[in-house]
Amino acid sequence: MQRAHIQSIDDTRIQEIKELLPPSHVLREFPASERAAQTTVQARHDIHRILHGADNRLLVIIGPCSIHDVRAAREYAENLKREKERLQADLL
Structure with missing residues (x-):
């Protein structure tokens, strides 16, 4: 059985494809x-201490799942930083 007209069935609703760079x-x-590296090392150390009972703070992991608006993301980060500093004795 032959088809007279074959319709495309792949990617029919795709408007644009943007290629992403590999993580490397x-x-x-x-x-x-250097500051980001130090922050990462310290956070990993603190998380390890919490998970092994050497730090009584509550570990809280939050953040946006994605960023679509850089300005809003920066504002969100500034708010989180203020709260982190205010609650640092109880939360990591």
């Missing part, structure tokens, strides 16, 4: 600053 390219292009 992003890491090479935008290496972590």
Whole structure:
């Protein structure tokens, strides 16, 4: 049985495809600053201490699942930083 007209069935609702760089390219292009590296090392240390009972603070993991508005994301981060500083004795 032959079809006289074959309709496309793949990607019929796709308007645009944007290719993403592999993580290795992003890491090479935008290496972590010394401050970011220190923050990461300290956070991992603190999390380890909480998970092993050496730190009584509550571990809280929050954040946006994605960022579509850079200005709003920065505002959100500033608010989180203020709350982090205010609650640092009880929460990590």
